[in-house]
Amino acid sequence: MDKPINRKEMLKWMAVGSLGVGAMTKLARANQRSDVSLKGNINHSVCRWPFRFLSLDELCVTVKNLGFSAIDLVGPEEWETLKRHGIVSSMCNGAEISSRQGWNHKENHPILIKNYSEHIELVSKAGYKNLICFSGNREGMDDESGLINCVDGLKKIMDQAEKSGVIIQMEVFNSKIDHPDYMCDNTPWAIELCKQIDSPNFKILYDIYHMQINEGDIIRTIRDQHQWLGHYHTAGVPGRNEIDDTQELNYAAIMRAIHETGFDGYVAQEFISTRESNEGKIQSLAEAIAICDI
DSSP states (O other): OOOOOOHHHHHHHHHHHTOOHHHHHHHHHTTOOOOOOOOSSSEEEEESGGGTTSOHHHHHHHHHHTTOOEEEEEOGGGHHHHHHHTOEEEEEOSSOSOSSSOTTSGGGHHHHHHHHHHHHHHHHHHTOOEEEEOOOBOTTOOHHHHHHHHHHHHHHHHHHHHHHTOEEEEEOOOTTTTSTTBSOOSHHHHHHHHHHHOOTTEEEEEEHHHHHHHTOOHHHHHHHHGGGEEEEEEOOTTTSOOSSTTSSOOHHHHHHHHHHTTOOSEEEEOOOOOOSSHHHHHHHHHHHHHHHOO
16 A cells, blocks of 8 residues: 655645746746656646636646646647647547537537547647547437447547547546436446447546446446546546545545556546635645545
8 A cells, every 4th residue: 555645745745736827937937847756657637627717838837847747628729839838638629519419319420520530630640649529418319229329420430540549538427417418427338339339449538526426336447347448537526626535535546446457548637626716726736636646
């Protein structure tokens, strides 16, 4: 078992997290880095949208000063900014219509096939690897029909994805709280989709927050089904807030389970900070990375 973070280490993380945006920008201009040293067992990332109070340039500086170099859910129009800072787009987006309008309805296939064909090429040329997709909402459709439709549509882009080295990843959402009626709301359905598509370039974006709400048993699922899981998102349950001891999940234990599977992809923080100030929100991110850096 890894030893807990001691007081000196935590104060170091908190000091980095409490840097103001102006101070971080000055550090970046001086080509200085924080002395935070990560263990290398988990490849850390952070989702763009919960930190939109920062410009993308400022978020890039923030993550570099926290010791990692990846941001999730950044599309092609902003990749130039990432590259300028030496940051990876660890989960690309922009090809989807929306989370509600996905591959389970055949009427969406023409535009989705066009969008994904274009974005697979863009992701590959940029040197990135992962591209998100969504099942869409049921809208009265049964799960078996939705599965058949997803397989039919996604198979039309998988040859290109395989040749380009791009992994298409469908995110699982909870349908109880945040995404009512979303079809890919459980791991067994998503795994069956992977089996029927039968490609090493199709995986599940396993959102720990969402699956804790809908089905629980997170660590067992990770251990038993890790071959289908290509990416992870985090957030605290309940509330989608900090992943600290105010919520029910033990993220250090979850990270150890992920590491023990040999996983070499990314784990992206996707919580919404409850802290009021921007500096406090950055501190929350620093603390989350410390918790997950097993």
